Amino acid sequence: MEKELIDHLNENGKYSQDDFKLLETELLQLSLKEGEIILKEKEVCSSIYFLIKGAAIQFYNDDTHNAVIVDLNGPGDWLLNHKSFATRKPSEYIIKVYSDSEVYQLSIESIHGLIAKSQSFFQMGKILEESTSRVEFFDHNYTPDQKYHFLMERRPHLIQLFPQKVIASYLKITPETLSRVRNRFSKT
Amino acid sequence: MEKELIDHLNENGKYSQDDFKLLETELLQLSLKEGEIILKEKEVCSSIYFLIKGAAIQFYNDDTHNAVIVDLNGPGDWLLNHKSFATRKPSEYIIKVYSDSEVYQLSIESIHGLIAKSQSFFQMGKILEESTSRVEFFDHNYTPDQKYHFLMERRPHLIQLFPQKVIASYLKITPETLSRVRNRFSKT
DNA sequence: GTTCTTTCTTGATTTCGATCAAGTGCTGTT
DNA sequence: AACAGCACTTGATCGAAATCAAGAAAGAAC
Numbered sequence: 001m002e003k004e005l006i007d008h009l010n011e012n013g014k015y016s017q018d019d020f021k022l023l024e025t026e027l028l029q030l031s032l033k034e035g036e037i038i039l040k041e042k043e044v045c046s047s048i049y050f051l052i053k054g055a056a057i058q059f060y061n062d063d064t065h066n067a068v069i070v071d072l073n074g075p076g077d078w079l080l081n082h083k084s085f086a087t088r089k090p091s092e093y094i095i096k097v098y099s100d101s102e103v104y105q106l107s108i109e110s111i112h113g114l115i116a117k118s119q120s121f122f123q124m125g126k127i128l129e130e131s132t133s134r135v136e137f138f139d140h141n142y143t144p145d146q147k148y149h150f151l152m153e154r155r156p157h158l159i160q161l162f163p164q165k166v167i168a169s170y171l172k173i174t175p176e177t178l179s180r181v182r183n184r185f186s187k188t
Numbered sequence: 189m190e191k192e193l194i195d196h197l198n199e200n201g202k203y204s205q206d207d208f209k210l211l212e213t214e215l216l217q218l219s220l221k222e223g224e225i226i227l228k229e230k231e232v233c234s235s236i237y238f239l240i241k242g243a244a245i246q247f248y249n250d251d252t253h254n255a256v257i258v259d260l261n262g263p264g265d266w267l268l269n270h271k272s273f274a275t276r277k278p279s280e281y282i283i284k285v286y287s288d289s290e291v292y293q294l295s296i297e298s299i300h301g302l303i304a305k306s307q308s309f310f311q312m313g314k315i316l317e318e319s320t321s322r323v324e325f326f327d328h329n330y331t332p333d334q335k336y337h338f339l340m341e342r343r344p345h346l347i348q349l350f351p352q353k354v355i356a357s358y359l360k361i362t363p364e365t366l367s368r369v370r371n372r373f374s375k376t
Numbered sequence: 377g378t379t380c381t382t383t384c385t386t387g388a389t390t391t392c393g394a395t396c397a398a399g400t401g402c403t404g405t406t
Numbered sequence: 407a408a409c410a411g412c413a414c415t416t417g418a419t420c421g422a423a424a425t426c427a428a429g430a431a432a433g434a435a436c
Contacts, residue, residue, distance in 0.1 A: 068327065138360075351412095363415095
């Protein structure tokens with residue numbers, strides 16, 4: 001099992017050597033090419049994917065067929081649509097690999113099996129807690145500068161993984177505004 | 189048990205007569221006066237409340253001590269802070285009764301006990317799914333008109349329960365803008 | 377290398393919602 | 407009834423970000 005996942009699990013819970021061995025038997029390692037779709041629109045999210053290397057985006061197409069990016073992911077992140085996974089209903093969003101990536105796939109059946117074998121895997125339920133950062137963005141009604149600072153503090157690695165137009169879409173600002181924010185920011 | 193709760197449960201799951209009886213023994217009915225606090229800041233949310241009559245708000249105080257409203261509730265809604273309830277960590281937000289209200293209180297211990305007695309109560313886990321409307325607001329980057337239309341479609345009763353300044357804070361627009369939106373809206 | 381494309385930057389202009397400022401109307405209190 | 411205190415409306419102005427429009431820079435394809 002890759003170091004990334006071991007570190008991630010140890011940071012977010014307590015697992016024994018046996019737990020790691022159990023988990024390893026359920027993981028499916030996949031290599032994905034840029035542009036591959038992990039979760040199609042209207043498909044039920046029935047696996048979660050641990051991103052070892054690469055980058056992924058979650059988005060939907062608005063009425064004018066523009067991709068609206070709702071989440072960005074880098075190495076160490078879990079890829080899933082929380083809502084679809086929890087409700088077993090079709091996903092409104094699409095998950096797509098943004099650059100060549102390595103992932104571990106873990107099916108919902110595997111997760112249930114693991115929990116049956118070891119209570120430790122209950123802790124994985126944490127993955128289901130929607131990363132609250134998006135909700136906080138909304139609650140706080142941030143300015144473009146605040147949004148960028150927020151991103152720099154919480155997920156700075158994402159800035160390296162995606163072009164600015166993607167970051168801008170994620171932050172709900174225009175690429176021009178992001179360029180000016182970065183310009184201001186680099187002078188302080 | 190009040191009709192509101194029976195209807196609510198039947199709409200969101202399948203429960204037997206025995207389930208209702210079991211539940212009834214765990215419910216604590218409370219009358220609350222306008223302004224009473226249900227969940228204090230930094231308190232762990234260890235009960236959920238079903239709002240039979242009245243109205244409630246969830247908010248936090250920003251750096252300048254203005255209340256920023258993050259959720260509004262009316263009869264038929266459950267009152268809880270999802271994040272604190274799920275993580276057992278202190279809540280960042282406050283839940284306050286906005287007008288004299290009738291609620292049922294249900295503690296987390298009661299919920300666990302109910303699940304132990306009847307699998308039906310697993311379905312209550314749905315309550316824990318964060319109402320997605322707030323996230324959608326953010327994802328879609330709505331204009332003030334769209335926000336108001338969204339509210340009119342999804343939760344029109346809230347508009348009757350709260351003054352416009354409260355609705356405006358919830359929608360992250362000024363009361364002036366809301367007044368103009370409503371004015372435009374009433375002419376179509 | 378050179379060309380073609382895409383990304384990023386920079387400037388000018390526009391636009392929408394916030395802010396500022398009165399004024400109106402409603403409710404409750406004495 | 408008279409007043410005080412709010413909630414709401416309406417108008418005028420302001421400002422921040424979007425939009426429009428070139429260019430510059432950086433990659434990719436040949």
